[in-house]
Every structure is written in C-alpha cells, then in structure tokens.
Amino acid sequence: MFSSAVLAPLLLAGLQAAAVSAVPHIEAVGSKFFFENGTQYYIKGIAYQLTPDDPLIDEAQCKRDIVRMSELGANAIRVYHVDPTANHKACMSAFADAGIYLFVDLDTFTTQIEQTNPHWNQTQFDRFKEVLDEFQQFDNTAGVFVGNEVLTTAEGSHAAPFVLAAARDIKAYRDQKGYREIPVGYSAADIPALRPMLQNYLACSDKAADRLDFYSLNAYEWCGDSSYTTSGYDQLQKNATGYNIPIFFSETGCNQPTPRSFDDQAAIFGTEMEDTWSGSIIYEWIEETNDYGLISYGPSVAGPATNTIVEEGYTRQGTPSPVQPDFNNLKSQWAKASPTGIALSEYRKSTASIKAVECPASTSGGWAVDPKAPLPTIGEAYNGQTATETGSSGSSGSSGSQTATRSSATTTENGASPMIGVTNPATERLLAASLALSSIFGVIALWL
Template sequence: MKLSAILATAAALTAFALAPDVAQSYTNPITIKGYKMFDAKTGAYFAAKGIDYYPRPNTGKLDANNIDFFTDDYYDIWSKDIEYLAGAGANAVRLYAVDPTKSHDMFMCALRSYGMYALVDLGASCEGCAISNDKYPACYPPSLKARGEHIILAFAKYDNVLGFSAGNEVNHVVTDASINAPCQKKFIRDMRKFLDGCSKTIRSVPVGVVLADHQREENARYYNCRTDPADKFENAEWYGLNAYQHCNAKATKMNEAGGFTKMATDFVDFKMSIPVMLTEFGCLNKEFPTVDGYEAQRTWLQAGWLFSPEMRAVFSGGFTFEFSTENANSKADSPYPFTKYGPQNYGLGYYQPATCDHSTTPCVFTPMPNYKSLAAQYNATTTAGEPTMTAFTPDSSRTATPACPTGFSKLSESTWAVDTLSSIACPGAALSFTCPNQVTSGTWVGTTQVSTTTTPATATPTTPTTTSTTPSGATPTPSTTPKTGSNASSSGFAMSAISACLALAMGVAFA
C-alpha cells in the first residue's frame, strides 16, 4: 500500500474525529424477541425511526442506481448529510446497495456517534445481484448467495447493523408473487443458515425481507411461515413492507386515515410472529399543502401515528421515503429545484446546485418544508410504557409461525443449483470493530456478548482507494441543524481520537 493512501485515510479519519459538536450516543446490537425488537444489552424496547438514504447527485457519473455511497471513499458525500438525518430525529437509515469489498468503517462509526443503525440490503440492481423475475428455481442466481455471504461478513462486525434485508420488492417484478417467492424464501434460508453456522465468531444479525404492498396477506404469511415446519431457517426474522397508505391530505387524525388504519388492522389479523416494519412510507398527493413555495409538502402525521400504542402493537417503526429527491426520476414532472408536485418528488430535501455531481461540483443538501414536519413528528415520539425484553411476553396467538398460503411452492419441491456451491469459510476469530474514541458495546457472537473490553478492531478495515469518482473538496463544515436525533447528546471528539484514527489507518496497511 502506498504511503499517500495511508496518509489520506489517516487524514480523513482524523477530520472525522475532530468534527465539532458530534453527538455521542453510541449503539448496542438490536435483538428480536417474538414480534418486537430490543436493545440486546440494556433490554430497552426499540422501534425504527428511519429514513431511506440514497444520496444520488443531480448529474454526472454518480447519477445512477446501484452505487455504494457509504464507503470511506465517499466521506465528503455522506458526512454532510448525517447531521440532517439525525436532526430529523432518525435512529436508523436504510441502505439499498453496498459493496462488500469496500470499507464502511467511517460511515458506520459516524452513524453510531448519533445512536443510529443501518438496515442493509443484501441484494442490488446489478446483474446476478438479486432474485430475478424468472420462475423458481431459476430466479435465484448462484452469484447472489456468495454476494450475501460477503456482505454479512463485511457488516456483521458493526453493532449498529439493525438487520439484513434479503430482497427489495421481488414481488414487484412479477405478475404473481408465487412465481419467484420460493427463490426469495430460499435465499433467506441460506443466509440464516450461514449466520447460524458462523455463530461462534460473528453476531447473528436478523435476516428479513422487504415486499411491495400488493398481495399483502399472501406475502406476509408466506415469508412468516415454514413450508417445512422442521426447518427453523425458512422464515424471515422480520418483515418489511413498502407501503404508501396515508394519502388523504385532509385526514388529521389516525382514525380518518382509512388506508393506514386498514393496513394495521390487516396485520393484526395476520398474527405475525415476527417484527413488521414499514420499510418505505410517505405517500405523495398534490392535495398536501404548499409551504414556502413548495407544493404538496407531506405533513408526516403518520410518522407520529406509527408510534402510538395501537400501532406499536403491530409495527416496529418504519423508514420514510426518502432523504433526497432524485433528479433522474423527478425531472420529467417536477424539475429542479423541485418546487412543483410530481409523482417522484419524494425528497425530504434536494441537492443543489442543479449541476452538482458529488465530484467536480459538490452537492449541498437543502431541506424542504416537509423535512421540518417529519422532524417534528420523529422528535416528539415516545415509546414510554413498552416493556423491556425481560418483561415482554408475546401474545399467545402470535408465538407460532402461521400456516403457509396456498399456491406457493415448498422449497423441498425444487432442486436448487445454489446448493452445489460451498459457503464462504467462517472467520477464525470473533469479529468485532471498535470505532475510534467511542465506547464499545463489547464483542458479540451469535446473540451472546462474550467480551466487554474496549479493544481494537479484530477485523481491520479495507483500505480506501483513490478513483476518478472520489469527490474532492475540503472537510465539510458541520451543518447548523440541531442534533436532535434519538438519544443524541452534543459533545466534541477528544484530541485523543487523532492517535486512534492514525493507528487505525496505519493498521490497514500493515495488518
């Protein structure tokens, strides 16, 4: 490794460590008991106040899908956004595409400093990176199995990985979910089996799945059930629904939001034995008010309703869609600066200037009025009254996996090509990672904490590489947006972080 690369890494880590007024909240792993989520260390109840995050620029080479913006290489991109994410009251972000060969240490540590988690997709939109629209079993490409295992090994060391998503809306690419659902279910099984097989050296991060909101009952039951009742790995450990239900701009009370309450009622009837999250929500409607010149600004009342006692009995929070409007999707109906209503103008804000490309022209996030509305809801939420993990007893009607719906194939009825592929070898020693100048949650294997000692990372980060798409520019000045994220408290990193960051960077080269 070249000395210049070492110094570049050290400089970036040091800049991160010295950033003023960084909120120091930190995180512990999240675990599942029944259909609820809890802090594995303290036992406190957890629900996601999330935002879907894909910082796509307005133009340039990075104006595309399937780019991993969350690496150390792209510090100049995400570091300017995290304070806005935290300021909105978020305690989690959802990541749609990651590259397991790159280091995500700095991004995950930055999230952790605000007490924020990441929901990480195992698939992506690249060739062979997701369940396809082919009929089972051909819809499960062998390359996806290897990709999933590589991502698990790359991210399981971070205690703020909330979960792994085995797929995103695979039911959206077929006319009927039963066409490719067995492939998705098989992939879930393979990833859960891999994690279990490596549970002596890696944390058992929950594996779930995200579906589009059609064939609601069939999908929910199929991914919660086991076609082989004896196979404990078949069902998802959590279920995500991309649902855009609160579209009535005139509804100001939860009981007036018919689609939203109907969705909750449906899931009460489904008696899910696993946690359910709204992994995308935030319906657009031109009837929402115009605020400060921006049309159709969502009020985000449903973000508050989601944390009411009635909804907490059904859902474990959700993720609003999305952080920034994507110019490529919105420009046909609502062009820059996105003040007009458009069916793809989903942003809590947008990037300026119009020509920003995250490279030669840096992008600067500009909140829209609906950002403030979401922040008002998320920052006012409370989960008071929820039992701790020890005190929680699941309802007896939701302790067993449900019967599988008719019309969906059993996994045992197919011959799976991926079964001929060997899994990646498990790590020889327990994976852990300690963020510079942060208090560690300890080392976890399976669902057990095996060490509470603050130690250097046992898995050294991948060295960032310099490429033509690496954004340029000075270390960004932190936003003045108040740090009001979940459990956040303001405090600057100590000067001792410099040596920790330098040691981490140098360790990359010589490990």
C-alpha cells in the first residue's frame, strides 16, 4: 500500500494537472479575432516552411527555432505543407508553450484548387479533411486556409466559386464532426484588378455557412523608403473598411531594396489600420535563393544533397542564425507595435449591426462571377462558362512542380451544406475536468 507520504504528493500533482487550463483558443467574432478571455488577438506571424514537406515533426528543431521566434516577438506561424499522418504533438505543444499559434494550409501541390482548371472533387476534399482532422486537436491551431493565391490574374475570377465551395464544405465537415469552430479562410494574391471584388465575394453571403471566416492578403507593396499612401496601403485600408470578417496580411515584407526595414508594420499595427486589420505574417523564416529569409542555418550547398538536413540546396537543421539587419529590424518594429484593440464584451454590443458586404456584380470584361449563382458541389469543374458535373473523385491535375519558395512578389503556389448542431466543446472540457476533480477528491476522501 502507498503511505500517506507517497500518496499525498501524487494526489496534489493530479489536482494541479487537472487545474491547469489549456492554451486559450482563438475565435473569429465579427471582423476581429479574440482569445477566449475576450482580449483581441493581433497576428505577429512568420511563414515557417523550414522543410518542404513538413516543418512540424522535429521537436528539437522546433524548440531551437521557437527561441528565436520568441525573441522576435512572434505569436503565430504559417505552414503551407504538412503530412497529416505524421506526429505533430511535440512541436505543437512546444509552440503552444511559447504562445505561438498555427495557421495551416489544407491543400497540397496535387490537391490545390487551380485557376487554369478549377474544380472541387472528393479527392481534394478528403485531403483537406485529413489535415483538419490532425490539427483540430491542438488548442493553438488558430485557422486553416482552403487555398493560397488560386486567383493570380484579372481573368481568373471563375475560380473564386470553387474556393468558396471548399470553404463551405470544410466548415460543414468541421461542424458535423463536432470540432471547435476553427476559422476557415483564404490567402489571396494581391491583384489590383481583383480588388475589392474577390475579398467581398468571399464574404458577402448572408449565410455564415456560405462565406469565409476570415480573408487574408499576400501583399508586397510597401518597399524601401515608402509610406502609408505611397505604398497603396491607404487603398487596402479603404477597401477593407466595414469588412464583416477578419482580414490580415498572410504574407508581407518586400525585400527590394535591401535591407528590409519592415516599416509597414507601424501602419498595420498603428492608428491607420489596427481597427480594421488583424496583423501580419512575414515572409519568411529560412533564407533561400529568393533572399526573403530571417534565419539561416549555414551557406547554400551546391550539387545534390548528401544528407537529410540539406534540401533544395539549403541546410534546414541546426542553430538558427539571424539574417542581419533584417532580423533586428523586424524585432524593433514589433517591439513598438502594441495595438490596444477592443474587449470582446464591448465589441459584442456592436456585432448585431455588422452586415455582410455587398456582393460584387458581374461585369463585362472584368469580374465574371454571378453572385446569385449557386456554388459548385463536389464533383463539379469549370467548363469555360459554368461549373459542370465531372464525377466526385480524381486528382486535381496539378503538375506538382511548384515550390513553396517565393521568387518574386507574387507566386502561384499553392449548394450550401447544412449547419449541424453539436455539443459545445468547451462544455465538454469543463465536464471532463469536473469529473476528473471529483474522482481525485473521492480518492482523497477514501484515503483519509
């Protein structure tokens, strides 16, 4: 039998473990993100595709990188490609301990929605679900993307309904499975000819099930010694004013001319934009051929890789060394960026008045989407004029030759479902904690 000297510490440890709260979730309310405690969440993120396939499986490397990310002041990462069958618990736990949240893309090079041949089929949907199934278990998963820069030209608007169809279906699947309401969004290329039609189309439905939970933009307009007006950020702000869902920069950080000053961060987190925009994600973590990196693990390696820590000519493991002065420039900008935001309790007083933005009308030679047309269903593809049934399975037809590496400011990587009522996950967690505490107290009572 256990003596009281042995049992008491064990019981105390059990009580402490049961009392420890999980990492607070991020939720989208109206046009803003909030922590569970009601504090507004602003994104200070890094695009973190350290390895091409999955950067979230090497616990030791994650922890080394987290030290530098925390030094920068980062509270989020964006990961473009993951292996949903891998074990991500150690890395995700380490990021959570550091207060760093994840925005993850659901697609792959072979399942992404493509502008040249847009379609939405069961193969794509199944892959998206696998990634969601894996990452919904982590409290610090802040959001998922159903696409990255699918539309890259003024003539690409016919692909927009397929992006929205993917969001609709993954949201319905999320709710059907009883997962918490992880926000579902899209990362758009910054194409002036598509502004603001694309962002408005993806958010304009009166039904929450048929619109995005957030919209984000990959923008590289603020370059060198620029300003809020010279860069065009004032127009981005104008287009986003009154937007009904959260909007943020999912990539930013122009690198010409060098060095990178990141002066745009002062505007994004300052009085010009903080009430509308929810922060930014800086492209990117590792220094590669495109010279966007904040961190290096050593010089580039010529010729074929000779070991597993070198991929595509760059060492991707070891001690992260800051690329200077860029690293310190961003660190300095973020240290000065302290938007106050608004308390959720106060913000909720105005959410009833938030209305969906007006749907953009189809125009000849311009935005070519009929806002009244039904969204594609699984198995439909674009035939040059409308979406048509093609069957519910098959690959997306991607060549798979694209990479997650940015070589210029723009890259080409990459019927409403019913809402199903489920038990509130927060309630389930409280119930489980109560039962655990009751059991422990019962053991104490018996022991005494």
